[in-house]
Amino acid sequence: MQATEAPAAKSCAACDCRAIEFLESSIGKKIMVALAGLFLSFFLVVHLAGNLFLFGGAPAFNHYASLLEHNELLPVAEIGLVVLFLIHILLAIRATWINRAARPVGYAVYRGKGARTAGSKTMIWTGLLLLAFLIVHLKSFRFAPEAVREADLYALVVHAFRNPWYSGFYVLALVGLGVHLSHGIQSGFQTLGLNHPRYTPWIKRLGLALAVLLALGFMSMPIYFGFLGGAK
Ligand code: HEM
Numbered sequence: 001m002q003a004t005e006a007p008a009a010k011s012c013a014a015c016d017c018r019a020i021e022f023l024e025s026s027i028g029k030k031i032m033v034a035l036a037g038l039f040l041s042f043f044l045v046v047h048l049a050g051n052l053f054l055f056g057g058a059p060a061f062n063h064y065a066s067l068l069e070h071n072e073l074l075p076v077a078e079i080g081l082v083v084l085f086l087i088h089i090l091l092a093i094r095a096t097w098i099n100r101a102a103r104p105v106g107y108a109v110y111r112g113k114g115a116r117t118a119g120s121k122t123m124i125w126t127g128l129l130l131l132a133f134l135i136v137h138l139k140s141f142r143f144a145p146e147a148v149r150e151a152d153l154y155a156l157v158v159h160a161f162r163n164p165w166y167s168g169f170y171v172l173a174l175v176g177l178g179v180h181l182s183h184g185i186q187s188g189f190q191t192l193g194l195n196h197p198r199y200t201p202w203i204k205r206l207g208l209a210l211a212v213l214l215a216l217g218f219m220s221m222p223i224y225f226g227f228l229g230g231a232k
Pocket of ligand 1: 044047051065068069078081130134137138141142153157170177218219221222
């Protein structure tokens with residue numbers, strides 16, 4: 001039997017709170033995890049595109065960073081990101097917790113079509129690795145002293161990557177990102193109901209391609225500056 005959360009759709013006596021009932025149900029939470037994950041993947045595409053300016057040298061990257069910093073919409077986007085990360089991380093951890101409590105022994109191994117992949121089986125572990133990465137990453141760059149960030153963000157990033165342990169941790173975490181997204185993107189679309197014999201194989205292929213592109217794209221930076229002696 002599929003182990004899921006107990007049906008949680010409580011009725012709201014005072015008003016017709018269908019939306020609240022939906023958000024409280026286990027499928028509602030699953031849809032929120034999927035939507036937040038897909039929006040975060042979109043953020044990663046934009047973030048990767050911006051970070052590619054690193055390969056253009058200090059003037060190009062610092063100019064890009066300064067344009068971003070002075071954009072009036074940045075605080076709104078940052079609050080949106082925090083909300084998306086919180087929804088995605090907290091609800092995904094909660095669902096894993098509840099499912100494991102309901103199914104302590106685990107399923108018998110099924111090797112047929114639709115069997116669980118390495119990506120789907122390790123979502124919680126790659127997710128926790130990415131959470132650790134995010135804490136280190138934000139502390140290094142987003143929450144570095146304002147004066148240092150404003151003086152030369154490019155130098156801050158390149159200097160951090162010159163530490164092989166730091167760059168090595170990035171490469172490891174970015175392998176985790178690739179594995180996480182290789183399952184996450186296609187699974188997110190399926191959760192949203194985009195399931196069709198003709199389109200699903202394409203969604204799976206494109207999801208995998210995007211996962212590989214994002215992981216390799218981000219990885220190119222610690223590898224170039226950390227191990228290949230870039231920008232000396
Ligand atoms: C490996 C290549 C990466 C580089 C060089 C990089 C660089 C940066 C820099 C310089 C900032 C600070 C920007 C600023 O404050 O103006 C930043 C912020 C951020 N990065 Fe990355 N990043 C990388 C990968 C990632 C990945 C893989 C994730 C997510 C899993 C991520 C998530 C974030 C978030 C959430 C912020 C805060 C955005 C904001 O508050 O505006 N980054 N990154």
